Amino acid sequence: MRIRLYKRDDLDDIMKLYYNAVHNINAQDYSDDELDVMAPQTADRYHWEASLAKNHTIVAEGDEGLLGFGNIGSTGFLDCLYVDVDHLHEGVAEAMLKHLENYAKAKGNHIINVYSPITAQAFFEKHGYALIEEAISEHKGVRILKYLMEKKF
Template identity: 40%
Template sequence: MKIRRYQAGDGKGTYDLFYETVQRINCQDYSPEQLAVWAKPVGNQEDWHQSLAKNYAVVMERNHQLVGFADITEGGYLDRLYVHHLYQGQGIAKRLVAELEKWASQQGVTEITVAASITAKPFFLKNGYCQVSQQQVEREGQLLTNYLMKKPVNRNETKQTPST
């Protein structure tokens, strides 16, 4: 498996992975109505692409198949982290987050924040993030619970170029 930077051609694949992961994995913690407003069938591909392209975004591939992706803003907000439903529990999320944390350290970011879903909260706790607060986010009349979490950035990372 290899990690590389997100590219324009990854838009549809990342959106499809996001949609399928929410529908198949997050269904254990959210109702069908909540899932419907969280991840809708493909919308505007250009908007999705631009939202990833403006951040530091990476994808992981296995045998040329997209198995995960993640992105982080310049300010240290970990926006998205999704792993294909057939590849859960294989260390993919951990490797993707480590790549984002390394990049954040190189950029001088001192703290990473994330709004973790109920499903993702245990992963982030296990990987050194602390819960700051529980939140209710309203989307189209549905309330979705998530957790504002944070982690200080390790400033002792060695500087090197991102994986390609």
């Protein structure tokens, strides 16, 4: 596995990985309606391009292609961290998280915040993140529970 910076031609693979990860991994904690709001079948390509370009975005790749992706803003907000469903529990998320945390520290951040889905809460706790509060967002009339978590350095 190698971690590298995002390139624009990664976009389609990232959008596909995100959709599959949300609809397969998070299915144990969210309803179909919630999953469809979190990761719609037809994604907003412009939104994805803008978000991936403005943040520090990385991808993890192996011999078989994209294994995961993640990004963090210059202020220490961890926006995305997703792993391909066929590569869970192989250290991909941990390696990307470490890279993103090191980037945030290098930018002078002493706190990293993330809105974690229910499914990833234990992962973030294992890596030193503390629960700050439950956060419920509403999109298209569907309420989605996530957890605001933070890690201090």
